[in-house]
Amino acid sequence: MSKVVTRFPPSPTGHLHIGGARTALFNWLLARNKGGKFILRIEDTDLDRSSKEMTKSIIEAMEWLGLTWDEGPYFQTKRFDIYQHHIKLLINQGKAYYCKCTREEVDEMRKKAMDKGEKPKYDGRCRELGLGPGEGRVVRFKAPLRGETVFNDLLKGPIAVDNRELDDFIIKREDGSPTYNLAVVVDDATMGVTHILRGDDHINNTPKQVLLYEALGYQVPKFAHVPMILGPDKKKLSKRHGAKSVLEYKELGYLPEAVLNYLVRLGWSYKDQEIFTLEEMIKKFSIKRLSNSACVFDPEKLKWVNSQHIKKKDKRELAILLRKYLANQGIVTQDISYLEKIVPLLQPRSHTMVEMAEKAKFFVIEDEKIEYPKDTLEKFLTQEVKAHLVELTNRFSSLEEFSINSLEDVTRQYLEEKNIKFKLLAQPIRICITGQTASPGLFETMEVLGKDRTLNRLNRALRLV
């Protein structure tokens, strides 16, 4: 049994987006599941559109997601001599040829073919000319004129294409650089890639690539074409849909494991399970359970998945993350152990880390910075309520142990004495100590805040009205 080798080959013409991340994930998962190898390869043969910044961004995104690679990153621009060698091989064997047709001429041919009701193609006019290299010339692959090219897709089964649908595609550009189809094949073959999982928008490329493998005498790898991710309008996901880069989700407060979890469920399933840890994903992943129809990206569900992972995540790790997201909102604190106490109160209430940071604010800022929205104090702190709160604050202050239990005990006792309902005082207290009408449970909040700050806030608010 030979080792499974997969790869992810992004082209650095844009950020790593959701669709790319999912493809990377599937390949990574397969490699990890089989104890194989996962390669990262940067496909930067398009010199004009590729950039260093995007390469950096993609790598950063991969690292953030935790999709670790065992080899690479390789850069195609550093492998030009390898491609050159293979191209020469094909030419020498009469399997490829130089073509002197201009772009305009080719356009013309394509138009003609269209008019005849055929697929737009190059008509092969230089095919038998035996041309040598020269200014403005490209190299084309000599595709078979008849017969069919078949490959067995691991997901969709055998796919056969009539060779008349293919044309003599370019493998080497005017400027000498290799084109995509040649470069992938040479790379995958020489890197020993055994399994290729990619979007099914590549199905049409596959016959060409199979032909190339055969012409070069390489073994054809196994292909699995996974359905694509569509926008809500059922069109290919793009910036139109705010098809954000993966890194944007980081900014928005998503956990990498949640993004991965959501992505894996888009086009893959394991019975009725929705939430997976990384380990579970690796253990349970199999090509067989990939679905074969396109799916629509649903931000709402992503959010829910994220909230589930927030609930599960280690408090300390969350506290560290929370500190970063607070800093993004301009609130700097070094006190991780304090944040660690806040986290459990916020876990069930936060769908994203950004949300958690917002909800954590009042815990962290100074007492004097608590702002009371206009009129709320007047509205909630009526004379009657105020009198109660003054008295209650007094009792709080005489508490030795400032805990949920002690706090609740004094309060209940007070309510009983005065024969009033907690409802009468709850919101007013909340307003005083948080400045908000919504917050975690009052006693928990007070405990976390601590005696000093709680009393301070209570007194300050009471004074203001």
Place this chain on the structure above:
RNA sequence: GUCCCCAUCGUCUAGCUCGGUCCAGGACACCGGCCUUUCACGCCGGCGACAGGGGUUCAAAUCCCCUUGGGGACGCCA
């Protein structure tokens, strides 16, 4: 236009390989209710789909064909 792929609730999907256990299960969203000091969480319930038509069969979401619909590809982009 030509070729290729796909087709279960609004969305993600289970079930389809080995037809009966499916008047189709789960999840998100949505709508009720419960819990409750607010907001959430959680729990309970509801809404909601086998694209259509033909076959095959005692029996089809499951197999076959056609239609329709959707998506993708047709580049000196990847």
